[in-house]
Amino acid sequence: MDREKVTIICRCNDVTLEDILKAIESGIDDFELLRKKLKIGFGPCQGRGCLVIAARLFARKTGRNLGEIISNYTFRPPLVPIPVKYFTRGGEK
């Protein structure tokens, strides 16, 4: 509905509540697949803003365990986005 269209879950990639509900309805029953299909957590925030909200929504809709869902996500470096140029000076080739 309208509220679902304007409720944004992932702000980096403009993923709405409607996008997530539709994807779950289409048969995606794995949170990592849902995340990857919609690119939730693929932006500059790397999931800090959206991951828990999306996971909780997924758990509620599918009856799955929230802890199990979240445990598949790996946090990786860098913690915040860093420009490439900081890695181009000095050091070995």
Place this chain on the structure above:
Amino acid sequence: MKVLIIGAGVSGLFIAYELLKRGVGEITIVDAKTPGSGASLRNVACFRSSFTSPEHVILMKESIKKWLEIRDSWGVGIHQNGYIWVARKNETIDVFKKLSQFHNSYGVPTRIIGKDELKEKEPYMNIDIVEGALYDPTAGKMNLMEVFTELYLRVKKMGAKIIPYTPIEKLVVSGGRVKSAISPRGQLDADVFIVAAAEGSKKILESIGVDVPIEPVPRHPIVTEAYSEIIKAGLVIDWDTPGSPHITQTSHGSIILARDVKDEPWIPLNSQRFDAIYKIVKPLSELYPALRYINITRYWMGYYDMTPDHHPIYGPVHPFENLYIAAGFSGHGLMMAPMTGVVIANWVVDGKPGIEVAENLTLERFKTGKLVKELAVIG
């Protein structure tokens, strides 16, 4: 016929897809973790047929045909926008000419392109540091996340049962046949067993005394924030820098950069290297100076499941009548996956792969010493 496929990666799913198309009804796919959690969704999502062995060239050519059919019938993002191998040294052009001759003799239309054409194809590239390039117009890239989820949903809708979090610890044999697969969650029986579990295949087959020479070697890609199109080709490879740094831009706009930074096999995928980002971005930002101002958002690791001759292991596992393997793709599992499905499904249903070169790729070759030679393993 009950079929158990071990590994719900892109290979396992395509095998299920082709078996279901051939009317094999009862298919279960198990995965140690979740669908696509191995190399299937960790790679740079590109494809090419410009290899240097007849086995790879022929199978990949057929695979590209399949990918293009999939693009048209599934309506997913698959783009045949070419590979570009860049030469920084003049003498490399001679190497490219030889490679191109080999490709052309197998009907892969690679060709040398000069600096002017390169500038046209890659307007953001610093042409001053390159001498020319080898161009493969039939190669390309895909929206991997879209393609994989579509494949997953289709296989499920066609009737396959996909069970996550079910690591297979061993197989049980009786009278020359595999009878069941054992996981901590219970026992799975089937008439046919297909092991498509990348490096995990090694331990599974060890349990019945079969040696699978696969060593997983970590790769270290990084990805940036999303931008409008900067990299036009499917993949650009910096041939003259050791470890062949390569770069692609996803349909999402993020840019993936990677390089072979030489690593030991079996190193866990959470043990990041402190030098990886430096080594990857330095040569590639010489090639694309605009990269310098773009933010890196993530650095991850994934395995190339390497075999001694860098070719996959396909087909029946002797002496067992009902056991097959599809593993050890050595970094090319995604691009080959549609043909993996065809070849293994044919083997199961008809007793032969239906494409002759696949018979050179059985596990037997490591016993008989008939290894396949591949010279260029890049993306």
